[in-house]
Amino acid sequence: MTSLSSYPWHICGAGAIGSLWASALASHGANVTLLLKDTAQLAQYQAAGGVRLLEGDEQTHIKPDALIPNSRAAVNHHPQKIKHLLVCCKSYATLDAILPWRKYLTHDTQIVLLQNGMGSAQRLQRALTHANIYCAISTDGAWRKGPFDVVRAGDGETLIGSFSDHLIAAEIPAAIQSLCQPMVNEPRLDIAWRTDIRTPMWHKLAINSVINALTAIYQCTNGELINHPQGRPRLQQLCIETQDVMARLGIVPLGQGLPNTAVRILQQTALNKSSMLQDCQAGRPTEIEAINGYIIQQGALYHLPCAGHKQVCEDLRRIYAI
């Protein structure tokens, strides 16, 4: 039986989900190191005095090592290699986040990408041809109250599977197997291995692609999109286009169909703002390229115009000048 404490994890991307994972892994005995962007982020980390996670009434406080690229600490204190790397940054930031650490990666480093959208794993594989890349998707909810100060908004499930062609899809590496053991105390993550991770990744992408941009365009909560006079017909159109692209790629359709699933998720998360609306309102870059942009790009391979997806990309750029 493999134990979490046997595997050191480096975590790149210390936002809400990265902090949640750092808290859960460290609380279960794993040796966690945060890979931060720069001196400014390191100063924020030092000022925060570690990572805090609030879950209901329970607060977890951890103080893992934190490194920045090319720092003396990274060179001296951390001559050892990165064996297990969890990447939780936004998909558009992936290469900039990982490549500064490439000299610490080995031929057998396992890189797990836990992000919204698609395309970053392919780009990373092109940049690091021999990298062992795994992809994960999650329905965990967490939001950032401040730097390294995170609130858990809801328990979800995380699925992990292999991405790189040279990996055997049924072979679960021991370090990932240790993540899949039931976690005994809070904060708990519910993690499972999937031999075919592409299917659930596409299902999540499909949901995000029909909800997120529209809520950002109409600046509405998820629940308000359900009966939005302009938004709802556009949602239907996006569902049709997305299902067409998935059918051409041979992706198994969502069990209840995309429109029904999207409405169910909108109902379940009625009071929430989508992650894209939150990014737009905070003036951050969005994941539109990795979500709707990816569907347009895949559709183009089959000469599918994806006009509704193109229109939401254009609307979003116009409204938020991005």
Ligand code: KPL
């Ligand atoms: O994942 C989401 C997000 O906001 O990114 C949901 C809530 C499913 C909306 O697409």
